[in-house]
Amino acid sequence: MSNVLIVDDEPLARARVRRLLTMHPNYHVVGDADNGEQAVKLCKELQPDIVLLDINMPKLSGLEVAKALKLLAIPPAVVFLTAHSEHALEAFELAVDGYLVKPVTEQALTKTLLQLSKLNRTQVNRPVHSHITYQLAGAMRRVNIDDVVCCVAEQKYTRLIFVGGEAIIEHSLKQLESTYSQQLLRIHRNTLVNKLHIQSLHCSVSSGHHLRVRHYDEPLTISRRALKTVKQAMGE
Missing domain, CATH: 2.40.50.1020 (LytTr DNA-binding domain)
Structure with missing residues (x-):
């Protein structure tokens, strides 16, 4: 059983993801947050295995939350939720574990969960940050x-x-x-x-x-x- 925290400032978006997760009995929603500061606080308290994280949020953005979570002793897997594809590069640089475009579909969520099933939160030694990205002659x-x-x-x-x-x-x-x-x-x-x-x-x-x-x-x-x-x- 993997514990999941849903983070999104839109109640309908949180409800949609929660509903889609009910189709996956091996994933349990332990809580949700509507802003970045609350997300970091709940991650420290609840220690979820996976965080489904919106990018555009008040107080702390999803990008800032992801950076904070990667510094935890045992960081959760982080999957970004966003309607804005321009954040893909920043997600790439942060080495997050997944990227879902809203509105999230059942097929996309299922595919991401299958990828995450290979990860284990207790695998502390996996390289969270292994590369630095830069641009040269228009190419990443x-x-x-x-x-x-x-x-x-x-x-x-x-x-x-x-x-x-x-x-x-x-x-x-x-x-x-x-x-x-x-x-x-x-x-x-x-x-x-x-x-x-x-x-x-x-x-x-x-x-x-x-x-x-x-x-x-x-x-x-x-x-x-x-x-x-x-x-x-x-x-x-």
Whole structure:
């Protein structure tokens, strides 16, 4: 039996999804929410296996809720519900587990539930965030998070440096740090580095502490505030 939380600010939409779920006896609706803040609160209390989540909602959007849920110790599977296809890219970037266009049909819901049946909420080690998406020459591309070397803030954008290349993305360092907290380490207010690529720590009278990483020639400055955290990450 899988427990489901329905999140939508439209009562009729919630009722429709609840009614469709009655055709699937292995899925039990444990509750519903009509705004993003309530959704996060109920997820922490009820610990559902699956969250069917509308995107356009008051207080917190579905995108913001999904980001918050992915940070839980045991995150639920997240399926977006939306009438707006322009959110597909953001859903893709968040690595959500499904995407249903409203009004939800019985066939679409059944197909999504079959896909989700392969997932288990207790599979904590499944890679929730494994890629960063960027655009190049009008095409969407992905880079595996393990291949990301560092991220450097440059005015309104972030320079993503990875093995074999680099790209400009609109994600802020704060967003990247939150989403990929297991891999990316803050070493300065304008720099994140991938722990996998840390090579050596250096100190000089003129330039202070800096870090050398693999696949990038330039030394990266470490702030005083971050120095202790960097040393801990390096096992010093």
